[in-house]
Amino acid sequence: MDQYKVTAGEINRLLKSQAEKSRLIIPIEEGEQVELKEFRENDNPSLIVDSFRPYDPLKTFLMSPFEEVATFPEKMSEIEAPNLTLFGFKACSTNHIRLLDEIMLDDEWPDVFYRKRRENLFIISCDCVEVRDTCFCTEVGLKPYPTTGNFDLNISHLNDQFIITVGSEEGHRALAEASLNLQEISDEIRENLQEQRQEITERVKNQNDDYGIDEKIHEPVRENRDAGVFAEKAEDCVECGGCNLVCSSCYCFYLADREVGEEAFRRFRVWDSCQYNAYARVAGDETPRPMLMQRIRHRIAHKFDYLKESFDYYGCVGCGRCISACPADIDIRELLQGVQK
Amino acid sequence: MNPYQPVPAELVEIIEESPTITTYRLSPEKPIPFATGQFVELCVPGVGEAPFTPSSSPLVKEEMEISIMHVGEVTNHLKEKTQVGDVLGVRGPYGEGYPLEEFKGKDVYIAGGGVGLAPLRSLIYALLADIDSYKNVRVKFGARNPEAIIYKDEVEKWLKGDELELQLTVDSAEDYPDWDGEEGVVTTIMEDPDADIESGVSVVCGPPIMMKFATLKLLDMGYDPDQIYLSMEKNMSCGVGKCGHCGIGPYYVCKHGPVMTYDKLEDYDEVFD
Numbered sequence: 001m002d003q004y005k006v007t008a009g010e011i012n013r014l015l016k017s018q019a020e021k022s023r024l025i026i027p028i029e030e031g032e033q034v035e036l037k038e039f040r041e042n043d044n045p046s047l048i049v050d051s052f053r054p055y056d057p058l059k060t061f062l063m064s065p066f067e068e069v070a071t072f073p074e075k076m077s078e079i080e081a082p083n084l085t086l087f088g089f090k091a092c093s094t095n096h097i098r099l100l101d102e103i104m105l106d107d108e109w110p111d112v113f114y115r116k117r118r119e120n121l122f123i124i125s126c127d128c129v130e131v132r133d134t135c136f137c138t139e140v141g142l143k144p145y146p147t148t149g150n151f152d153l154n155i156s157h158l159n160d161q162f163i164i165t166v167g168s169e170e171g172h173r174a175l176a177e178a179s180l181n182l183q184e185i186s187d188e189i190r191e192n193l194q195e196q197r198q199e200i201t202e203r204v205k206n207q208n209d210d211y212g213i214d215e216k217i218h219e220p221v222r223e224n225r226d227a228g229v230f231a232e233k234a235e236d237c238v239e240c241g242g243c244n245l246v247c248s249s250c251y252c253f254y255l256a257d258r259e260v261g262e263e264a265f266r267r268f269r270v271w272d273s274c275q276y277n278a279y280a281r282v283a284g285d286e287t288p289r290p291m292l293m294q295r296i297r298h299r300i301a302h303k304f305d306y307l308k309e310s311f312d313y314y315g316c317v318g319c320g321r322c323i324s325a326c327p328a329d330i331d332i333r334e335l336l337q338g339v340q341k
Numbered sequence: 342m343n344p345y346q347p348v349p350a351e352l353v354e355i356i357e358e359s360p361t362i363t364t365y366r367l368s369p370e371k372p373i374p375f376a377t378g379q380f381v382e383l384c385v386p387g388v389g390e391a392p393f394t395p396s397s398s399p400l401v402k403e404e405m406e407i408s409i410m411h412v413g414e415v416t417n418h419l420k421e422k423t424q425v426g427d428v429l430g431v432r433g434p435y436g437e438g439y440p441l442e443e444f445k446g447k448d449v450y451i452a453g454g455g456v457g458l459a460p461l462r463s464l465i466y467a468l469l470a471d472i473d474s475y476k477n478v479r480v481k482f483g484a485r486n487p488e489a490i491i492y493k494d495e496v497e498k499w500l501k502g503d504e505l506e507l508q509l510t511v512d513s514a515e516d517y518p519d520w521d522g523e524e525g526v527v528t529t530i531m532e533d534p535d536a537d538i539e540s541g542v543s544v545v546c547g548p549p550i551m552m553k554f555a556t557l558k559l560l561d562m563g564y565d566p567d568q569i570y571l572s573m574e575k576n577m578s579c580g581v582g583k584c585g586h587c588g589i590g591p592y593y594v595c596k597h598g599p600v601m602t603y604d605k606l607e608d609y610d611e612v613f614d
Contacts, residue, residue, distance in 0.1 A: 069343070069345040070343060070345040070346045070347070072346075072347055072349070072384070072386055072430055073349045073386075073428065073430075075343075075346055103582070103583050104583060106581075106582060106596075108581070109342075109344040109435075109581035109582070109583075110344075111344065111581075111583060112342075112343050112344075225610070251583065251585065252584055252585030252586070253578070253579070253583070253584050253585075254578045254584060254586070255345060255390065255578050255579060255584070257384070257386070257387060257388070257389055257390070258387075259386070259387025259388075260387075263386040263387070263427070263428050264386060264387070265386050265387045267345055269345065272584070272585070272586075274585065279576075279586060280575065280576050280586055280587075281576060282413075282574065282575065282576050283391065283412045283413025283414075283415075283416060284412040284413060286549075286614075287614075288575070288611035288614035289611065289614075294611075302585075302588065305590075305591075306588065306590050306591040307591070309590075309591040310591045
């Protein structure tokens with residue numbers, strides 16, 4: 001992948017160029033969180049390249065939590081999906097897009113709403129420079145910088161320099177359109193970047209040492225279904241579903257119809273959580289997972305066993321959003337640790 | 342094409358099959374051709390949707406019949422408030438049906454229970470349309486009581502004919518003195534010394550508990566897990582492998598099923614729950 005060196009001012013120029021042709025979302029620091037907001041002309045967004053991942057998952061921009069997807073009997077018109085540039089998401093977020101694409105863009109019945117947004121999405125991701133105590137991407141086979149594609153441009157902040165990595169044809173085009181002053185990077189810079197990335201990777205690894213999560217965590221997850229940790233965490237869980245809703249990789253939803261007159265309705269695609277008792281319920285009120293312990297196990301098994309079997313990667317990118325969101329302080333790393341016992 | 346968009350379908354006939362099961366004949370605005378065993382999402386406008394495998398012949402393209410047991414919100418609404426002439430919604434067909442090509446030249450051993458005869462009727466129609474391609478078709482069917490046997494006219498016809506071998510049983514005939522057939526759950530009539538098990542296939546469709554014991558019985562009879570085709574039923578919202586609800590292990594019943602061989606499922610719990 002092509003890499004160039006630019007100055008901070010050039011990054012601003014890139015963002016302004018993107019803002020002219022698309023909606024632009026940038027991260028801002030809000031207390032201890034990184035929030036997202038619409039870019040305004042006077043913002044100075046390059047200053048927040050250095051943060052950790054934003055609070056909201058990227059999926060919010062591809063399949064909104066509550067979205068109209070059909071009307072009856074008259075069909076709804078095609079949706080508008082204006083061009084959108086997302087700036088500042090980290091590798092955990094760009095990594096999860098491969099799973100969403102896999103599910104939502106299958107050949108036979110692609111989700112046309114997702115597809116439209118996906119086609120019009122431009123991603124400028126950033127290397128992680130800071131680490132939150134909830135970050136654990138290294139424990140699920142990933143890195144705090146992009147390794148799996150799914151970005152158009154990626155920015156690495158190295159001392160007082162910025163390295164742009166181009167991840168797509170659209171990325172090349174955007175650079176050309178912004179007429180950035182791109183400089184070749186030397187081998188020394190390349191090495192320094194590698195070193196910096198190694199260092200941040202070590203930091204994520206080190207802070208997760210105590211959990212001792214096995215590289216092949218899918219094996220104990222499959223074999224140790226009776227692990228006590230599921231029942232133990234079920235004691236604390238309040239079934240709010242927050243872990244699923246903020247999860248980068250969770251994609252579950254249900255279709256809800258709202259009556260709008262005789263034999264007419266509007267249909268909405270609404271995010272759902274497998275932690276809710278009604279999630280898998282069928283007519284007659286039967287459910288295959290009546291116990292919360294079973295639902296917690298299902299969440300872990302789906303992410304670390306079933307999806308691994310289907311796609312050869314985990315349905316977890318180690319972003320730690322579920323840990324931040326949980327009102328009962330349930331840490332998914334402790335669940336994995338417990339499964340290994 | 343928008344996968345969540347139902348096609349308007351006029352309800353053209355309502356047939357009472359038993360005290361709890363009704364067949365609805367629908368005429369969709371545009372034909373929804375399906376392979377036997379595939380399912381559709383049937384939608385009652387403003388109330389909701391539920392997945393059903395059509396019970397009619399896959400060879401009939403302009404209309405479809407769906408046989409429904411009234412147990413939930415959508416199905417109860419259908420029973421209580423729906424009339425001929427109403428417009429419902431249908432989308433699909435979805436998933437994998439019965440692999441008829443693979444059945445050809447083989448013994449087909451079918452075990453059904455209760456409303457499970459609905460998808461099986463569609464399968465039987467498909468088999469009968471090309472009956473010389475299959476070695477022997479045997480159907481073992483169980484219902485709760487004589488009154489609960491659906492498709493009485495067809496059942497009568499199949500019993501009289503010689504194209505397939507049909508055997509019936511009821512769980513209990515206690516209040517039905519006229520019943521002179523078998524009594525007992527379907528597994529009690531599943532022994533069959535003539536069935537070619539080694540190179541044959543078996544099909545199971547019915548309520549979860551019946552499917553579980555029929556599957557165990559088939560295994561006991563000598564069928565391998567990959568010779569047992571189950572018509573799986575789970576909560577299916579989207580129907581197109583996205584919403585997550587119907588997951589069993591790495592499979593989505595709506596996409597990888599609803600017809601699935603038991604070898605894929607046997608390692609996962611919750612299969613028959």
